[in-house]
Amino acid sequence: MDADAERCVAPHLTSVLRELAEATAALKPMHPKIFEDVPFVPQLVSALAEGADQYGAMAAIELGYRLQAILPLPQEDYRQDFDAVGARKFDALRGQADRILELPPQHSGREESYTLAGRAIIAHCDILIALWDGEPARGTGGTADVVSMALRRGVPVIHLAMQTGVTSRILWTGYEEFVDSTDLESMPFRLVEPATLHALAHAVIGPPTHPPTLDDLEHYLGERQRRARPRIEYPLLLALFGIKPLRRSAFASERYEEATCVEWLNFRNSCGPERFGVDVTLTDLERSFAWADQLAQHFGQIYRSGHALNFTLAASAVLIALTGLFLPRFAFPLAIAEASVIATFVANTLIGSRQQWHRRWLEYRQLAERVRPMRSLKLLGVASPPIAGRQGEGSTASWIEWYARAQWRAAGCPTGRLTDATGLTQAIVREELEPQIRYNHGSGHQMHVLDHRLHQVGIMLFCLTILSCILSVVVNLISHASHEVHLMFIVASAGLPTIGAAIFGIRMQGDFCSTAERSLITADDLTRIAKALDNPANSLARQTDLAEAAAATMLSDVAEWRRAYNLRTLQFV
Template identity: 30%
Template sequence: MSAASPISPSRAPLAWRLGVTGHRDLAGAQLPALRAAVAEVLAIVRGTLDEVAADDTVAAVHETGAGIARVRLISPLADGADRLVAEEALRQGCELDVVLPFAQDAYEQTFGPGAVNAFRALRQEARAAGGGERVLVLDGAGGSHRRQSYRAVGRFIVRNCDLLIAIWDGEPAAGRGGTGDVVHAAIAAGLPVWCIDPARPETPRLIDSRAEAGMPPQLALARNIRQAICPVETGGTHAHGFLAALARRFDRSFGLTRTPLEDYLGETAPGPPLFRRAYADFMRIVAPPLPEDEPAMPPPQGAVEQWWEAQHQTAATFSKLYGDRYRSSYVLVFILAALALVAAALAFVVPRGMHVAVTVVELAALSAIALLVGANHLYQWHDRWISYRLLAELCRKQRVLAPIGWTLPVRDVARILSAGHGEDAPGHAAPPRDAWVAWYFAALRRGCPMPGGCLAGPALERARRIGRGMFEDQGAYHRQRQHRCEAASRRLAHWGDIFFLLAMLGVVLRIVLELLHAPGSVVTVISVACFASPAASAALLGIRAYAEFELLARQSARMRQVMADALAELDALPLDGPLASNALGGALVSVTAAMLLDIDGWAQLFHVKAVEAG
C-alpha cells in the first residue's frame, strides 16, 4: 500500500481470543460437570460479545459483519482439558487455532492410548467447521527438550489470547510447561484467568487484578469483556490561549471533530499539498537530505505480515500528513510574525501615503497567524500527528513480532500511551489523550489472523530478515535525521547570528548617516534593514528552538548505536536448534522495547509543542 494510494483506516474486527491450559488426566466422573463449566464460560463470552455488538458505539468502530463476533480458541489439543475445551468451543461455533509444540508425529507419541484418533478427529471437525482450522507447529522437540517445548506452547498461548481458561486444581506445576506454570505466567502478564477446579467445577473463579472484590466471577468476566470491546474514553486536548479556546468552542458548536478514534477511522486520502509543503521546502534549503538508502524491509508475505503492514502504512500516511501540516504551520507562524513586526516598524519610516499599505500587510500577517493557530487547534493537527505516529510505530513493530507469535510488551505500550492528559476539572484526573491508540491496537491484535505453518528453518530465517530490515531502515532513518537536524541547527544559528550582526551594523551606520546629514531616503533604507534583520534573526532562532533540532540529533545518534548493536546480536543468533524461536523472539522484543522508549521520548517532547500565536 503506497502513501499515495486512496486509503482509509479500517475498523477492527470484533473478535475475542481464548486460550486453554489444564490437566491431561481427568477422571471420567468429572467430565460431565467440567463440560458444563466450560460451556458456561463460553456462553458468557459469546453472549457478552453479541450483546455489545448491538451497541451503536461498538458497531461504529468494529467490523461486526452480521452482528456476530468471532470467538477463537487457541489450543495445543493435548489429552484432557485442551480437547475438552476445544470440543465445547466447536460445539458453540467458535473457531479453532491449533499450536503444536513440535512436529505432529512426535507429538502424537506423547498421547495416551486411543487419544491419537481423538486428536485427529477433532482436527477434522475443526476443518469441516465454517471457520476452518489454522495450525502452527513450533520449533520444539521431544526428549530432553520436551518440557521446554511445552513451556513454549504455554507462553505462546498467554501472549496471544485475551482470556485463559484453566482447568486447574491450584497445585504447583510438576515442571516447566505445566498448568500451574502457564497460569502464573498469565497472571504475571496481567491476563485474566478463568479457573475451573476439577474437584469443584460448579464454583469457578476469575483471577483478574481489575475485578472488584465480592463481584461474582460471571459478572466480572462480562464486565471485563465489555470494557475491552467498548471504545475507551479519551481525554481532550490542551487549549492554551484565547485562540485555542475559541477553536474548541467553535468545534463544540459545529461538531467538526468527533472522538479521536472516530476521527481516525474517518480519515480519507490526502488532498493537494497546499501549504503543508512549507516545512519540507524550508528543510530542503537549510539542510538538504542525504541520498536515501534502498528499503531493507522485505515486502510482506502471508496474512499476518500483510495485516500489520497495511495498518502501519495507513497510520504512517496520515501521521505524515498531519505532521507536515503542523510543522509547516509553526514555520509559517514564525515567518509571518517577522513580517508583521517589520510592517509595524515600517509605519514609522515610510511616507504617510504608504501607511495604509504597510498596515494592511501587518493585519494580513496577523490574520494569517490567527487562522493557522486556530486551524491547528480546531483540526488537531498536532495531536493527530503524534497519535498516528504512535499507532504506526506499534503496528510496524508488531509486523516483525507477530509471524513468530510474539507481541509488544503490553505494559510498555500502556505506559507510553498514558503519558499526556487532556483537560480536566481541578482535582480530577482526565483519561490519557492517546488512550484510543492502545485500545485500537489491542482490537487489531484480537482480529489479526494467527500465523500458520512450521516455525523452523526458512520461517525463522525470514523472521530474522524482517527484523534486520526494520533495524536497518530505522538506522538509516536516524542517520538521515541526525544529519539534517545537526545541519539545520548549525545553519539556523549561524544565519541568526549574521542577521543580528547586520542589525547592529545597520544601527551604527544609521547613526553615522544621521551625523553626516545623509539624504532621508538612504536613512530610510538603512532603517528598514535594521527592522528586518532582528526580525529575521528571531524567526530563524525561534524555528530552531521550536523544532528541537539539537535534542533530536542526540536522540538519533543514540538510536543509531542501539540499531547497530541490535543487528550484531541478531546476526549472531543460531537458528538451527530446538526452540531457536524463543531466542529470536526475545531479542526482537528487547530491541522493539528500546525503540518504544525512543518513541516515548519523542512523544513527550512534542506533546507540549502546540502551535500558539504568542
C-alpha cells in the first residue's frame, strides 16, 4: 500500500474499527441475560500480508483489538514474500498475535495457499474489512477473490476505497432477499457511516430481535441440569417390543459434562496438537454440546412418553367404559376411574403444551447437532460451519443459528502449524464420521423394526376383531347365546380395535418409518463422504470441502427431521 493509499484509507479504517468495537460492546448492557459479565475485547483476524493487512493489524492493535493470524504458509516460508520493512513489521505483529495458524504449502503453488488463507479468514470472521481498489480479481487469492468468497458465504464486506473520489460501501447479501451473491455489480450496499456500522454489528453479532425467539434463547440459557427422567413410557414401549432393553439411562442421566467426556476425550487424543500440530480450545464447545445433547435427550423422552401415554389413556378410557357392561355393580367406581383417566390425559397434554416439551426437544437437538461437527471444522482451520437460514437486517433468524455461531466465534482461530492434513482428516473420519455412520445405521434399523412390530400387532388386533365378529354371527346362527356371551363379543369387537387404533396412533405420531429412512440415507451419504476423505491425494481445499459437506449432511438430516416433527405437537387425539 503506497503513501497516497494510506493517507486516503487511514482515517476511514480507524473510524470503522472504533465504531464496530463500540457497537459490539453496546450489545452486552442491552442483553444482560444473554452475554456473560466479562469485558468485551474485539478481535481482528488477518493474514499479516505486506501492505494493507499489516497496516490494518497495527491500527486494530492500537484500538485495543486482539490479533489472530492465519498464515498461508509456514512462517519462515511466508516471510520470504516480504521486503525488509515488511518482514520487520511481520515479525513485530506475529509477536503480538494471540494465536497463529500456519497452513501447509499446497502442491499447486502459492496462489492456492493464499486462497486457502482467505477462506480461513472468512471462516473465522463476522465482518470482512477490505482495503481494496475495487478492481476485478487478477488471479486467485487476491483481495477481489476474497471479497467475492465472503459475499457468497453471506459475510458482509466493508469496502474501504484506497483512492480518492471512490465511495466506501458495506456490501452484504443480507440487505435484501433473493440476492445473486456472485454479482458484485448489483450487490446491495449501504454507505459507510456510524449508523450503518452500528446497525451492521447489531444485525450480525447481536441476538435475535424477534421477541418470541429471544424468549426461547433466554429460556435455553436459563435451563438447569435435569438428571432425573420420571417419564419412562417411551423406553418401556421400546423394551416391550424388543427394540432396546430398559437401562439405567432411561431413569436418570449422568452429569451433563461427564456424559460426553469419554467421546470428546477420544476425539482430543486422536486429533490433538501433538499428532497434527493444530490446537483448538474445545472446552466451551464440549460443554455447549453436552448441555444441548442431554437436554434434547431429556425432553425427547418426555415428549415421546407423553404421546405414548395419551394414546394408552385414550384406549384405557374406552376399555373401562366397556368393563362397566360386565360389572354393572361397579358402575360408580368405574365411572370415577374413567374420569380420572380422561383427566390425566388432559393434564398430560396441557402440561406438555405449557412446558413446551415438543419445541425444546426439537430445538435443543438441532443445536447439539450444529455444535458437534464444529470441533472437526475448527481443526482443519479453513472450514466454515454450514449456513442455515437467512441472516440480514430485520430477519427472524433462529436463536439456534445465532447461538451456534456465537460458540464458533468464542472458540476462536486454531493455533499451531498444520503438519499432516491427510492424517488429520483420516482421524476425523474415525472419530467424527464413523461414529455418526454407526449411530444412523443402528437408529435406522431400530426404528424400522419398531415400526414393523407396531404394524404387526395392530393388524393382528384388527384381525382378531374381524374374527370376533364372525364368531358372534356364527354363535347366534347356531344357538341362542346368553347375555354374557353377547357382552363378551361386544367388548371384543369394541375393545380390540380401540387398542389397535392406539398402537397405530403411536406408530403414525412417532413417524418411525420415515425416521428410519432418513437415518439410513444419512448414513449412506456420510459413508460416501468418508470414503472420499480417505483419499491421500486430496488437497487441503478438497478435504475442507468434504468436511463441510459432512457437516451439512448431518445438519440437513436434522433439519428434515425437525420439519417432519414440527407440527406433531402434544395435543388432544
